Amino acid sequence: MMKTMNWGIVGGGEGSQIGFAHRAGSALDRKFKFAAGALDVDPARGREFAISLGVDRARAYGDWWEMLQGERSRDDRVELVTVATPNVTHFEISKAFLENGFHVLCEKPMTMTVEEARELVAVAKRANRVCGVNYGYSGYPLVRQMKAMVADGVLGKIRVVVAEFAGGFMADAADADNPRVRWRFDPKQAGVSAVSVDCGIHAMHMACFVTGQKVTKVSSDFAHGITSRELEDDSSTAFRMDGGAIGRLWASGLAIGRTHGLTLQVFGEVGGLSWKQEQPNQLLYTPLNEPTRIIERGSAGLSPASLRAGHVTVGHAEGMVEAFANIYRDLGDVIEAAKVGAQPNPLALDYPTAEDGLHSIELIHAMARSAKNGSQWTDLI
CATH class of the missing domain: 3.30.360.10 (Dihydrodipicolinate Reductase; domain 2)
Structure with a gap:
């Protein structure tokens, strides 16, 4: 059994419509641990919120670039980065993390233009990294x-x-x-x-x-x-x-x-x-x-x-958090399999891909x- 992987998020700060669902969904199946984040356009506010959620002070970053620089040289760096920022920033942030060897889950829409989307698909392939798009309802x-x-x-x-x-x-x-x-x-x-x-x-x-x-x-x-x-x-x-x-x-x-x-x-x-x-x-x-x-x-x-x-027996309601959790479980299974050179569970391949985003x-x-x-x-x- 693989150990829990470290996970980080850019965006999704206090008051975010989507931040809680990502944090809760990523943790539900114990595939990922919330280890780092740049949560807000206001650096101080983002750091404070991340620390309040239990993130180590050294990994509560002021912006995504600081997070990239801080994480890429760590032995325990995050393996999956979720990009939950406004649309116009998705391409730049996702591309940078992919090129530096991180797996990425990008909020939709993946990019602003078709050209950017094609490039992101190509970047993920060159880097041999997973790039998913959060069409969470498919979970x-x-x-x-x-x-x-x-x-x-x-x-x-x-x-x-x-x-x-x-x-x-x-x-x-x-x-x-x-x-x-x-x-x-x-x-x-x-x-x-x-x-x-x-x-x-x-x-x-x-x-x-x-x-x-x-x-x-x-x-x-x-x-x-x-x-x-x-x-x-x-x-x-x-x-x-x-x-x-x-x-x-x-x-x-x-x-x-x-x-x-x-x-x-x-x-x-x-x-x-x-x-x-x-x-x-x-x-x-x-x-x-x-x-x-x-x-x-x-x-x-x-x-x-x-x-x-x-996640629970028939007759008990499940909702958005559990749907997001299924996307994270799929990504976790695929990343785990790639680390040991194995084939993932075919059912894990239902996660929305960069090609779907394109x-x-x-x-x-x-x-x-x-x-x-x-x-x-x-x-x-």
Whole structure:
């Protein structure tokens, strides 16, 4: 049995939307120990918060560059670095850590541009390092059950995929000066898209993950419900996939009354599946001409991938932290295997890769081009 590996994070400081989920998820299966971090854009605040979480004072860094310099020469250096900073910084930080021999888990979107994404894929290959992208929702046990059922042909050939990530989290016009919201609509910090890259990208990755298909072309409409915003707060996209599936995506921050809003429906020749992130422990399965059945997380007869992803017995709820934990468990298994020259558990290879991150960036840029051209059908590059 391999010993627990040291882990560090850039970003995810006090008040972060995502920091706790990463810290808790990384520790849950005892693959990683939180050993170092540069947690905040304010160096003093970041150091203080890291120390309060139990990080040694010498490894509570003021910024990511200091962390890189401090960790790369240590015998007990961190082996995996999570990058949980604003979009515009992902490429530079991830590239630097990969080139210095660290494995990386980057928050989505992996980069701002397609060119950066391609380069990051190449850098990871040259360095022979793992580079994952945190599409954390793919860690839910019943999302992995959906993937297994599609792969096993339970639904027959997939005809239609409907993905949504629509909630009311961007609906308040008074949030114009809220720094946690404002940057998402600033092209210099967010890129070519706001709600589509912030939320829709999760739903699109899930559509690809579950079906095993890639998107080939899109027709997108980007809208501004709050007209002062530079980037879209609502979008609708029709898409086609390389396995023949027809797709539909709705991403919105204006859907007041929908709390989170991530859902995926997959319809094949002989059956359909429906999953909602807000009720993640149940999956609806409807065979052709038969009543709908409820599949419970952890119940007997589920796929090995789904059962491996569970942490508690059937009937007890699991959520976002456990889903993140499954991504970290996958990464830990892959890194451990590489260290001893072994093959990892095939089920660990379900983690979202840099290649998946590249596909998402190609997809977002195609959506943005389509929206600018009156929703014209646009091929991915």
